[in-house]
Each structure stands twice: as structure tokens, then as C-alpha cells.
Amino acid sequence: MYVILIYDINIEEDNKKGQRILNNSFKICKKYLNHVQKSVFEGEIDKAQLEKLHAELNRYIRKDLDSVIIFKSNNPRWLMKDFWGIKEDKTSNFF
Amino acid sequence: MYVILIYDINIEEDNKKGQRILNNSFKICKKYLNHVQKSVFEGEIDKAQLEKLHAELNRYIRKDLDSVIIFKSNNPRWLMKDFWGIKEDKTSNFF
Numbered sequence: 001m002y003v004i005l006i007y008d009i010n011i012e013e014d015n016k017k018g019q020r021i022l023n024n025s026f027k028i029c030k031k032y033l034n035h036v037q038k039s040v041f042e043g044e045i046d047k048a049q050l051e052k053l054h055a056e057l058n059r060y061i062r063k064d065l066d067s068v069i070i071f072k073s074n075n076p077r078w079l080m081k082d083f084w085g086i087k088e089d090k091t092s093n094f095f
Numbered sequence: 096m097y098v099i100l101i102y103d104i105n106i107e108e109d110n111k112k113g114q115r116i117l118n119n120s121f122k123i124c125k126k127y128l129n130h131v132q133k134s135v136f137e138g139e140i141d142k143a144q145l146e147k148l149h150a151e152l153n154r155y156i157r158k159d160l161d162s163v164i165i166f167k168s169n170n171p172r173w174l175m176k177d178f179w180g181i182k183e184d185k186t187s188n189f190f
Contacts, residue, residue: 006101006132008134025132026161037103038162065180066180067133067180068180069176069177069180070176071099071166073174075170079167079174081164084156084163084165085158085162086103086159093157
């Protein structure tokens with residue numbers, strides 16, 4: 001299935017801790033998906049891998065402070081992507 | 096068509112200006128789409144409305160600093176949405 005993942009990690013509440021969670025979330029998502037914009041990842045992933053990603057993120061995401069949205073499509077043929085402004089983040093090997 | 100819009104407005108470069116662009120971008124997107132997470136909007140929109148949204152945002156988006164990604168689907172039946180952490184932002188009437 002094709003997935004778009006967008007996370008919103010709260011760094012106002014406790015900046016140091018928020019930043020650490022942000023770094024960990026970035027590394028975890030990068031293992032499974034392609035990084036396309038600051039907090040946006042996309043890519044093909046199977047159910048088992050998505051569950052693993054979910055379990056790993058769950059160790060960091062604070063249910064009351066942080067938010068992760070997953071859009072899933074079984075038929076990516078219906079999904080087109082456009083960029084206004086800066087194009088895809090090809091240099092996303094650094095954080 | 097069904098659209099997911101995610102913007103990333105640079106507020107490091109010039110905070111005051113960046114914040115103003117962020118506020119304007121939020122207000123513009125809210126006119127056309129539903130706010131679901133900090134920088135994420137979704138909803139049904141027709142081609143003409145999307146072009147109007149694009150033209151309005153283009154007055155603020157800095158091509159070299161800011162990024163807007165649009166995922167479009169002609170068949171939202173294939174698109175499912177999941178939340179991990181904080182649910183949909185029902186209280187998004189304030190910025």
C-alpha cells in the first residue's frame with residue numbers, strides 16, 4: 001500500500017525532550033519511507049512494516065502532545081503529487 | 096477531486112516575516128480546505144478552486160524558502176486516514 005505520513009511533534013512544551021523525540025521520529029520514518037518535506041514522508045510499505053513503524057514511533061509519540069497522520073491508499077494510481085515552492089527534498093540525508 | 100495540502104513555511108530565516116506568511120497561508124488554506132493538523136489541510140475541491148488557492152498562496156510563498164506539497168486523488172475511495180496520538184484538530188478555529 002502507498003502511505004503518506006505527516007507528524008507534528010510538540011517542541012514548545014519541553015524543547016529538549018521535544019527535539020529528541022523529533023530526531024528519533026525522523027530516523028524511524030526514514031527507515032521505512034521517503035522524506036519529502038520537513039515532517040512529511042511517503043512511499044510503498046506493506047502491512048507488517050507499517051505495524052513495525054507504528055510500534056517504533058509509539059515508543060516516542062506522546063499521545064497528548066504529538067500527532068501523526070497516515071493517509072493510506074491501496075491504489076496509488078489515483079494519487080498525484082505537486083510541489084509549489086521548493087521541490088522534493090533530495091538532500092534529506094542530513095536532519 | 097480530493098486534496099491533501101501540506102505547507103512548510105520557513106520561519107528561521109526572518110521570523111517576523113515568516114510568521115506573517117504562515118498566518119496568511121493558514122487563513123487562505125482554511126478558506127478552501129479542512130485543517131487536520133498544524134500544517135496539514137484536506138478536502139474536496141474542484142480544479143478552478145484549486146487554481147484560486149494556488150494563486151492566493153503564490154502571493155506569499157517564497158519559492159526558495161517555503162514548500163507546499165499537494166497530493167491529489169480523483170478517487171478518494173482509495174484513501175484512508177489514521178491518527179496516532181492527538182486526533183483530528185476539531186478546535187482549529189483559532190490559529
